Amino acid sequence: MDKVLVSGVKKPVRMISGVTVVAVMSKPFPCPHGRCMYCPGGVDIGTPQSYLEDSPAVMRALQYNFDPYDQVRGRLLQYVAMGHKPSKIELIVMGGTFPAMPRDYQEWFIANALEAMNRFPRKKLKEPTLEKAQFKNEKAGIRCIGLTLETRPDWSKEKHVDWFLHLGATRIELGVQTVYDDILLKIDRGHTVKDSVEATRILKDAGYKVVYHLMPGLPGSDPDRDFEMFKEVFENPQYRPDMLKIYPTLVIPGTKLYEKWRESCYRSYSIDVWIELLAKIKSIIPKYVRIMRIQxxxxxxxxxxxxxxGNLRQVVQEYMKKRGMRCKCIRCREVGHYMLKIDAKHRGKLRLEKIVYEASGGTEVFLSYVDDLDLIYGFLRLRIPSEHAHRWEVNDKTAIIRELHVYGPQVPVGEFYQYSWQHKGLGKNLMLEAERIAVEEFDKRKILVISGIGVREYYRKLGYRRHKNSFYMVKYI
Structure with a gap:
C-alpha cells in the first residue's frame, strides 16, 4: 500500500472503499406508525427509534446533543487525529424515519451537516440555508459525494422522493425487513409488501441507489423461509436492490418481542444455524449487489x-472459506480490501464486465472493471427507467446513471497517489461506455446523473451541466 496513504493512519479500512463515511443521528422522534415488535429505543428513553443509549452512534450523537454541525465536525476531527485526509464524504443520516420529521427540521439538519464540511475545522458561525450550504459544498475542500437517508417503504412514495431530491439525497435505505405480508402483520410493521415493491420502483426510476434492510429470523419465519426470502429478492425483478444490510432478529429488553420471548412464544436459531444460513445467503448474492453490513x-x-x-460477517466468511463457498458481492471483491490485507501493490489486468438485468419495470446495466482475480476496481449503474417514472425530467429518450464508484484507498480531490485507483481515468471510461450503451443499444439521447453535491464539478468536466430547476446533472448526446 502506498506509504503516503497509510503511514501513520489508524484504521485505514475506514478509507479503503474510496470514501470517508460520516454517520450522524437525528434527534429522537416517534415513528409515524408506532413501534414494531422487535424495535428498542425511542423518545421515552431519549434515543432515536431502534437505537440504544450506549450504542456507539448514539453516544457520539448524545455527546453533541444531536447537533448535526457538531456531529460532522467532531467525526472529521477524529479522522484527522487518526491520520486520515477526509475529502470525499459519504454522509449517512440515521435515527429512524427521517422524512417523517418536520420538514424545516430536515432542511436545517442537512444544511448544518454540509456547512460543517464547508467550514471545517472551524466552528459554526451562523445558521446556513440549505441552498447556500449545497452551493458552497460543490467546491469545498471537504465535499459530500453522497447523502443517505433511512426511511420506510410507505414513506418513500413519489412525493417523498421529490423531497429527497430537494435535500440532496443520493441513496435511500428502505426498511423492507421481509417480503412476507403475514410476517409484516405479525411484527406490527405497518406497511405491506406492495409498499416495498412500489417504493423500490419509484426510487430507481428517480435514479436512486436502493438499500434493503432485511431481517431473517422474524416471528413466523424459519431458516428455510428466510433463505427463500433472499432468493425471492434477487430472482423476482420487482425487488433486486443494489445493496443490503442483513440484520438477524435480536431479542432486546423493552420490546414486544422480548415479552414474547419471556412467554416462550419466540426463540431465535442456534448460532450454528445462523452461520450456516448467512453463508448460504451470501453464496447467492449477485455480483451487482453490495452487502454493507451483517448484524x-x-x-x-x-x-x-x-x-x-460482533464480528458476525467475519465468522461467516471464515465458515465459507473452509467449505469452498464464495460470496461474489461487491464488498467481498473490493480491490482496496485485498490491497490492505493481502497484497499492497496489487496491480491486476483490468477488463470491463457488463451485466444486464431487468428490475422494477426497467432495465439495469451494471458495468464494472474487474481483474483476473475477479476483484472490482470501479463500477457504474445505468438504468433505462420504467414507463411509470414520475419525474418530469425523465422522458422516453432518457437514461439515468444511478451510481459511479471507483474503489481502492480514498485519494483527496485534486491529488494523485501511485498505488491507488482513483483519479486514473476509470470513472471517465465507465461514463463513456455508459453513454455509448445508452445511445447505441437503447436509443437514448438524454443522460441524467443523480450526483452527490460534491461531485458536480467532476461531471461538469465530462460535459454535464445542472439540469434547469432540477437536482440532476444532464447531458444531451
Missing part, C-alpha cells in the same frame, strides 16, 4: 437471544 451495531450485553457475535 446491528448494538452492544452485545443487550442481546438476550439471537447471534451475540
Amino acid at each position: 446491528r451495531d448494538l452492544p452485545l450485553h443487550h442481546i438476550v437471544d439471537g447471534p451475540r457475535i
Whole structure:
C-alpha cells in the first residue's frame, strides 16, 4: 500500500472503499406508525427509534446533543487525529424515519451537516440555508459525494422522493425487513409488501441507489423461509436492490418481542444455524449487489437471544472459506480490501464486465472493471427507467446513471497517489461506455446523473451541466 496513504493512519479500512463515511443521528422522534415488535429505543428513553443509549452512534450523537454541525465536525476531527485526509464524504443520516420529521427540521439538519464540511475545522458561525450550504459544498475542500437517508417503504412514495431530491439525497435505505405480508402483520410493521415493491420502483426510476434492510429470523419465519426470502429478492425483478444490510432478529429488553420471548412464544436459531444460513445467503448474492453490513451495531450485553457475535460477517466468511463457498458481492471483491490485507501493490489486468438485468419495470446495466482475480476496481449503474417514472425530467429518450464508484484507498480531490485507483481515468471510461450503451443499444439521447453535491464539478468536466430547476446533472448526446 502506498506509504503516503497509510503511514501513520489508524484504521485505514475506514478509507479503503474510496470514501470517508460520516454517520450522524437525528434527534429522537416517534415513528409515524408506532413501534414494531422487535424495535428498542425511542423518545421515552431519549434515543432515536431502534437505537440504544450506549450504542456507539448514539453516544457520539448524545455527546453533541444531536447537533448535526457538531456531529460532522467532531467525526472529521477524529479522522484527522487518526491520520486520515477526509475529502470525499459519504454522509449517512440515521435515527429512524427521517422524512417523517418536520420538514424545516430536515432542511436545517442537512444544511448544518454540509456547512460543517464547508467550514471545517472551524466552528459554526451562523445558521446556513440549505441552498447556500449545497452551493458552497460543490467546491469545498471537504465535499459530500453522497447523502443517505433511512426511511420506510410507505414513506418513500413519489412525493417523498421529490423531497429527497430537494435535500440532496443520493441513496435511500428502505426498511423492507421481509417480503412476507403475514410476517409484516405479525411484527406490527405497518406497511405491506406492495409498499416495498412500489417504493423500490419509484426510487430507481428517480435514479436512486436502493438499500434493503432485511431481517431473517422474524416471528413466523424459519431458516428455510428466510433463505427463500433472499432468493425471492434477487430472482423476482420487482425487488433486486443494489445493496443490503442483513440484520438477524435480536431479542432486546423493552420490546414486544422480548415479552414474547419471556412467554416462550419466540426463540431465535442456534448460532450454528445462523452461520450456516448467512453463508448460504451470501453464496447467492449477485455480483451487482453490495452487502454493507451483517448484524446491528448494538452492544452485545443487550442481546438476550439471537447471534451475540460482533464480528458476525467475519465468522461467516471464515465458515465459507473452509467449505469452498464464495460470496461474489461487491464488498467481498473490493480491490482496496485485498490491497490492505493481502497484497499492497496489487496491480491486476483490468477488463470491463457488463451485466444486464431487468428490475422494477426497467432495465439495469451494471458495468464494472474487474481483474483476473475477479476483484472490482470501479463500477457504474445505468438504468433505462420504467414507463411509470414520475419525474418530469425523465422522458422516453432518457437514461439515468444511478451510481459511479471507483474503489481502492480514498485519494483527496485534486491529488494523485501511485498505488491507488482513483483519479486514473476509470470513472471517465465507465461514463463513456455508459453513454455509448445508452445511445447505441437503447436509443437514448438524454443522460441524467443523480450526483452527490460534491461531485458536480467532476461531471461538469465530462460535459454535464445542472439540469434547469432540477437536482440532476444532464447531458444531451
